[in-house]
Amino acid sequence: MTELWNVLLLQPMLNFLIVLSHVLFSSFGLAVIALTIIVRFIMLPFTLRQIRSTKAMTTLQPKLQEIQKKYAKDKQRMQQEVSKLYKEGGVNPLGCLWPMLIQLPIWIALYQSVLRALAASPEDLLHLSQNLYPLSIVHQAVPMGSGFLWLNLAIPDSFYIMPILVGGTMWIQQKMMTAPTTDPKQQSMSRTMLWMMPLMFAFFTMQFPTGLALFWLVSNIIGIVMQYFITGWGGLEVTVQRWKAILTRAPAPPTPAPVPLSPITETPGAPVPTTEEELAPQEARQEKRPEHGKSGSKRKDRRRRHRTRPKRARHSS
Amino acid sequence: MSEEGDTYDVLYVGTRGGKVFKGILSNDPKPHVALREWFPERGEPGFGAGVGGGFLSCAPPVPKSIYGTPFVYDGRVYIGTYDGKVYAIDAQEMTTEINGWAYPEKGDIGPIVGSPVVEDGVLYIGSSDGKLYALDAESGHEVWPQPFQTDDKIWATPAVHDGVVYIGSFDQNLYAIDAETGTENWRFETQGGIGSTPLIYNNTIYIGAFDSKFYAINLNGTEKWRFDEADSWFWVKAVVYDDIVIAGCLDHWVYALDAETGDKQWDFETLGQIRADPVIVGDLVIIGSKDDKVYALDAGTGEAAWPAPKTVDGHIRAPLFAGEDTVYVYTTAGTLYALDTDNGKKLWEQVTREP
Numbered sequence: 001m002t003e004l005w006n007v008l009l010l011q012p013m014l015n016f017l018i019v020l021s022h023v024l025f026s027s028f029g030l031a032v033i034a035l036t037i038i039v040r041f042i043m044l045p046f047t048l049r050q051i052r053s054t055k056a057m058t059t060l061q062p063k064l065q066e067i068q069k070k071y072a073k074d075k076q077r078m079q080q081e082v083s084k085l086y087k088e089g090g091v092n093p094l095g096c097l098w099p100m101l102i103q104l105p106i107w108i109a110l111y112q113s114v115l116r117a118l119a120a121s122p123e124d125l126l127h128l129s130q131n132l133y134p135l136s137i138v139h140q141a142v143p144m145g146s147g148f149l150w151l152n153l154a155i156p157d158s159f160y161i162m163p164i165l166v167g168g169t170m171w172i173q174q175k176m177m178t179a180p181t182t183d184p185k186q187q188s189m190s191r192t193m194l195w196m197m198p199l200m201f202a203f204f205t206m207q208f209p210t211g212l213a214l215f216w217l218v219s220n221i222i223g224i225v226m227q228y229f230i231t232g233w234g235g236l237e238v239t240v241q242r243w244k245a246i247l248t249r250a251p252a253p254p255t256p257a258p259v260p261l262s263p264i265t266e267t268p269g270a271p272v273p274t275t276e277e278e279l280a281p282q283e284a285r286q287e288k289r290p291e292h293g294k295s296g297s298k299r300k301d302r303r304r305r306h307r308t309r310p311k312r313a314r315h316s317s
Numbered sequence: 318m319s320e321e322g323d324t325y326d327v328l329y330v331g332t333r334g335g336k337v338f339k340g341i342l343s344n345d346p347k348p349h350v351a352l353r354e355w356f357p358e359r360g361e362p363g364f365g366a367g368v369g370g371g372f373l374s375c376a377p378p379v380p381k382s383i384y385g386t387p388f389v390y391d392g393r394v395y396i397g398t399y400d401g402k403v404y405a406i407d408a409q410e411m412t413t414e415i416n417g418w419a420y421p422e423k424g425d426i427g428p429i430v431g432s433p434v435v436e437d438g439v440l441y442i443g444s445s446d447g448k449l450y451a452l453d454a455e456s457g458h459e460v461w462p463q464p465f466q467t468d469d470k471i472w473a474t475p476a477v478h479d480g481v482v483y484i485g486s487f488d489q490n491l492y493a494i495d496a497e498t499g500t501e502n503w504r505f506e507t508q509g510g511i512g513s514t515p516l517i518y519n520n521t522i523y524i525g526a527f528d529s530k531f532y533a534i535n536l537n538g539t540e541k542w543r544f545d546e547a548d549s550w551f552w553v554k555a556v557v558y559d560d561i562v563i564a565g566c567l568d569h570w571v572y573a574l575d576a577e578t579g580d581k582q583w584d585f586e587t588l589g590q591i592r593a594d595p596v597i598v599g600d601l602v603i604i605g606s607k608d609d610k611v612y613a614l615d616a617g618t619g620e621a622a623w624p625a626p627k628t629v630d631g632h633i634r635a636p637l638f639a640g641e642d643t644v645y646v647y648t649t650a651g652t653l654y655a656l657d658t659d660n661g662k663k664l665w666e667q668v669t670r671e672p
Contacts, residue, residue: 120428121382121399121428122384122430122472122634125512126552126567126590126592126634129527129549129550129552129567129590130590134548134549136508136528139508139509139527139528139529139550140489140508140509140528142509142510142527143469143470143487143510143527145469145487
C-alpha cells in the first residue's frame with residue numbers, strides 16, 4: 001500500500017517539485033508556491049463543486065432545523081421530510097464530501113513532498129534519494145537550498161511572521177465560509193471553528209519547517225480569492241464594511257441579525273438559489289436596501305447632524 | 318567509531334541520541350566491553366534558538382544527535398552535534414569540565430553532520446551554515462580570521478593533506494583550502510551536492526557526488542577521470558587497495574575502479590543502499606549495507622570472502638571500524654558488533670539502545 005502511494009502520488013509530485021525548483025532559479029520557495037498554485041488549479045472543478053454544495057446545504061439549514069424541531073418526536077417522519085427537502089432542493093448531503101475526499105490524498109501527497117524535499121536530516125536525505133527519478137535534472141537539484149526571502153524553509157520561522165500570516169489567512173477564510181445562524185449550538189460551533197483552526201495551524205507553523213507553512217499560506221490565499229469570486233466576502237462582509245467605514249470615516253453598518261428560520265410551508269420544489277444575490281442572507285439583503293433608498297440616506301444624514309451638533313456646541317463654549 | 322588505547326583498546330561511538338559511548342575492550346577473562354557515556358548538558362539558555370526551541374517557540378529543541386564519527390587526538394575526543402556545537406571531551410574522564418571545551422560558547426553554528434578532523438593541532442569541521450571552521454584543538458579558539466564560507470550546507474568530513482584542507486559542499490563544489498590561512502586554492506565543480514569525504518591517494522583526490530558520478534581529481538584541481546555508470550548518489554568515503562579504488566553507492570552496488578584510469582575492475586551488488594564507509598582489513602574490503610548485512614569481499618577480485626554475509630540487527634549507517642582481525646559495526650538499533658574478519662562470526666555484541 002505504501003509502495004503504491006509512493007509510486008502513484010508521492011514520487012511524481014516530489015520529483016515535479018524538484019524540477020520546478022531547478023527551473024525557478026533553484027528557489028525551493030518559488031517551487032512550493034508554483035506547485036501549490038498548479039495543484040489548486042487542477043483541483044479547481046472539485047473545489048468549486050465542494051463550495052457550491054456547501055453553499056446549497058447552508059441555504060437549506062433553516063428549513064432543516066424547522067423540520068427537526070417540528071418532527072422531533074417522530075424520527076421516521078423527520079427522515080422522510082429531510083429526504084424530501086434534499087430531493088426538492090436538488091442537494092446531495094454527501095455532495096460536499098466526495099470532492100473533499102478526492103482532494104485529500106492530493107493534499108497529503110503535496111504536504112509530504114514539501115516535507116521530504118527539504119530533507120533536513122541525513123535520514124531524510126537518504127529517504128529522499130530513494131524517491132527520486134533517475135533524471136540528471138532531478139539529481140542535480142538536490143539537496144535543495146532552503147533559503148527564501150528572510151526564511152529558512154527547513155526550520156520554523158524564528159521571527160514568528162509565518163505563524164501570524166498562516167493563522168490570519170486561515171481566520172479570513174474561515175470567517176468567509178461562516179454563515180449566520182440562529183441556532184445557538186451552531187453559533188457556538190462556528191465560533192469555535194473560527195478560532196480553533198487558525199490557532200491550531202499557527203501552532204503547527206511554529207513546529208514545522210517553514211516550507212510547509214509557505215504551502216499553507218499560499219493555499220489559504222488562493223482559497224480566499226476563490227471563495228471571494230464564488231460567494232463574495234460571505235461572513236466577512238460586515239468586517240469588510242466596518243473597515244471600509246473606518247477608512248472612509250463613514251458610519252459602520254450595524255451587525256446583521258441572524259437568519260430567521262424560514263417557514264417550511266414554502267412552495268415545495270422551489271429551485272435552490274444559486275446566484276450570489278439569491279444566496280445572500282435575507283437580513284443582509286434587507287439591510288442593503290435602505291442604503292440605496294432616499295429615506296435611508298435621509299436617516300443617515302440626520303444621524304450625522306445629531307452627532308456633530310454637540311461637538312460644535314462644546315467648541316463654542 | 319574511533320580507537321585509542323595503551324594496554325587495551327578503546328572505542329568511542331557517537332549516537333543519534335546525542336551520547337558518546339566509551340567502550341573499553343578487554344579480553345580478560347573473556348572478550349567484553351565496559352561502557353562509559355557522556356552527553357552534553359541540556360537546556361542551556363538560548364539552546365537551539367533559530368533551529369527550534371527558542372524564546373516563545375513551541376517547537377521541540379533540535380536534538381543533540383551525533384551523526385559524525387568522534388575523532389580522538391591528544392587525550393581528547395572531539396565531536397560535532399546536530400544542534401550546532403563542537404565539543405572537546407577529556408578522553409579519560411569523559412567530561413568537558415576537565416581539559417575540554419565547547420564551541421561556540423553561546424548559541425550554535427547550525428546542524429553539524431560531518432565528522433571533525435584534527436591535523437597539527439587544528440580541528441577542522443563543516444556545518445550546515447555552509448562554513449568550514451578551523452579551531453585550535455587545545456583551546457577551541459578560531460584559527461582562521463574567519464571561517465571558510467561555501468554557498469550551501471557542508472555535511473561532509475574534511476580531509477587534510479600536505480597543508481591543504483579538502484571539503485565538499487552541497488553547493489556542488491569540492492574546495493581546496495589553505496590550512497594555514499583559510500583561503501581558497503581552487504574549487505572543482507561537480508553536477509551534484511557532495512556529502513562524502515575525499516580519499517587522497519597517490520597525489521589524486523577520489524570523491525563521489527550526488528550527481529551519481531565518481532571523480533578522480535589531480536591535486537591542482539583538474540579532472541583526471543570520472544566514472545558515470547552508477548545509478549544513484551555516492552555518499553561514502555572510498556577506500557583503496559593495491560591501486561584499486563573501491564566505492565559504495567546508494568544504488569546498492571560496490572564499484573572497484575582502477576586508480577589511474579578509472580576502468581572498472583569489478584563490481585558487487587548488495588541488497589540495500591551503501592551509506593556506511595567501508596574498511597580494508599588485510600586483503601578484504603568489508604562493506605555494510607542497508608539490507609542489514611555485512612559483506613566481506615576479496616578487495617582484488619570482488620569475490621565474497623565469507624560463507625555468507627553477516628546479518629545484524631538494524632541498519633548500518635555508521636562507518637565501519639577495522640581492528641586487528643576484527644571489524645566493529647554499529648547499527649541504528651543501538652548495537653555494537655565485533656566480527657571476526659576471517660569468517661564473519663560474531664565475537665561479541667554490546668547493546669547501548671542508542672540508535
